[in-house]
Amino acid sequence: MTASGSADQPAVVEQHALVDALVQTSFVTMALLNRLGAEHDLSLTQLRVLAILRDRRLKMTELADYLGLDKSTMTGLVDRAEKRGLLERVRNPTDGRAVDVRISPGGAKLADRLYADVERSLSPMTSTLTRAEQRRLRMLLESMLHRP
Amino acid sequence: MTASGSADQPAVVEQHALVDALVQTSFVTMALLNRLGAEHDLSLTQLRVLAILRDRRLKMTELADYLGLDKSTMTGLVDRAEKRGLLERVRNPTDGRAVDVRISPGGAKLADRLYADVERSLSPMTSTLTRAEQRRLRMLLESMLHRP
DNA sequence: CTAGGTAGTTGGTAGTACGGACTAAAATAG
């Protein structure tokens, strides 16, 4: 059923179409996040930092790993967010070299607000689906994300 | 069925979970595109430019609109891509102010290659789904994208 | 033909991101 031949073409076409849909959805979603972030003078990366630190406290390097960025990039990123009172640098208790970063009360408040905004902004899109479809879509996405 | 009450909580939870899945999927997809672009010294934006101009020829401003960027941003973007031989600036035949941008043969070749790369890179994710699931996912995404 | 609008570029500024050099503090070797 996966051998070559004319019966296979639909599979290739399907693959193309799915990739297109995924990429397009991602660009739409990112544009949305970008816009919401910009409303609060936050870049996409800063948005992610807030989201990540919402329920965690990480060392600079760990944060860099989460984001897939170089540690030297983190310095400026955290600097700016700290100056704005969104994050706090805390001495790591067990490692004198390390610096923990945690979200500040103000940052947490902003993160909560952004999270609500994201949901509100995506809802015009998600609510075109019935509840059953939403559930189905969520499960399909999750199984893609968590299985590989 | 959408009135307030304890029976509603699952709907809210479902909404949260779907938004999370969408955002996560988008970040994974973007990270992938970013990585593929970086392998050819292309930013995400340059990648998009190549994708957009694959089958179109647009004025600078139109391109800026497609990307949601300021026209002044386009100048540098197109400059660099042109210098690398990926794009070409062409005088617009009917409007002396306007500049058309089109993909060059080299750019088209790179775009084709990237498109194939994207599909290959996403396949570990998409192929965790059965073909029926892929089809279902694609249809759900498309109906979300095209209906609103 | 002139007044006003549009297309694109330029210059200035801020943010993002990287690599390499550097300091301080572990961790490991001997």
Place this chain on the structure above:
DNA sequence: CTATTTTAGTCCGTACTACCAACTACCTAG
């Protein structure tokens, strides 16, 4: 227990992204 190596974070220099405001060239209406 010192000597060396590794690790964590910062700092510097560079390139790119993106915006705004100012400007030039050109088009369009009155």
